[in-house]
Amino acid sequence: GEDEQADTVLKEAESQYRSLQDESGAAGCLVERGLAIKRQGHINGAEQQFRDALGIYRNHPDVEREAKCLFELGMVLHRQGDPETGHEHVNRALDKYRETGSRSSEARCLNGLGTIATHQGQLDDAEEYFSTSIEIAREIGNQRSAANTLVNLSNVLKARGDYEQSNEYLHEALPVFQEIGDEKGEAAAYHNLGRNAEECDELDD
Numbered sequence: 001g002e003d004e005q006a007d008t009v010l011k012e013a014e015s016q017y018r019s020l021q022d023e024s025g026a027a028g029c030l031v032e033r034g035l036a037i038k039r040q041g042h043i044n045g046a047e048q049q050f051r052d053a054l055g056i057y058r059n060h061p062d063v064e065r066e067a068k069c070l071f072e073l074g075m076v077l078h079r080q081g082d083p084e085t086g087h088e089h090v091n092r093a094l095d096k097y098r099e100t101g102s103r104s105s106e107a108r109c110l111n112g113l114g115t116i117a118t119h120q121g122q123l124d125d126a127e128e129y130f131s132t133s134i135e136i137a138r139e140i141g142n143q144r145s146a147a148n149t150l151v152n153l154s155n156v157l158k159a160r161g162d163y164e165q166s167n168e169y170l171h172e173a174l175p176v177f178q179e180i181g182d183e184k185g186e187a188a189a190y191h192n193l194g195r196n197a198e199e200c201d202e203l204d205d
Helices: 002-019 023-039 043-059 063-079 083-100 103-119 123-139 143-159 163-180 183-204
Strands: none
Touching: 002 023, 023 043, 023 063, 043 063, 063 083, 063 103, 083 103, 103 123, 103 143, 123 143, 143 163, 143 183, 163 183
16 A cells, blocks of 8 residues: 555665765655554554654754654554653654744644543643634634544543533534535534434433
């Protein structure tokens, strides 16, 4: 597939950078390889690429790229069942993005922290992370990010048993997905509305 081809090309590019003693270039390839490997479903392999890249960034600082690497590694660790370390890495990424003033990446980190908190059952924290992420996304005009995070926020309300508010967030996200032509986001919102309706019916029985 395309990701396997990308991995092969990036591996060659990494080798070229190393022969030129361009460690930052090699680290950038490692991060991109990690993303390609992750898309193939090989989480452990992706983790190793991100860790190797981080090792380089410690000696060759690049705040923006290190932050991206920390975020990706944090989310991988969360998926591997280590939410505490995952949270720690994503939080470090958030600090670095705030340092560089990258608002879109700040919103993405907050969304990631909200996802980790939701899976840990820390619903108040999750709601705060998601709400702040939505606020930033709207400030900078990133409607797709805001809508995706509204879907995540709806899951927090659903977990609390507040189906009415959960549905409100989904109905808020739907027209945005439709307007920007995000069919995947639209399908996710409709899917969640359907699941909410089913669970409400079960509670009423």
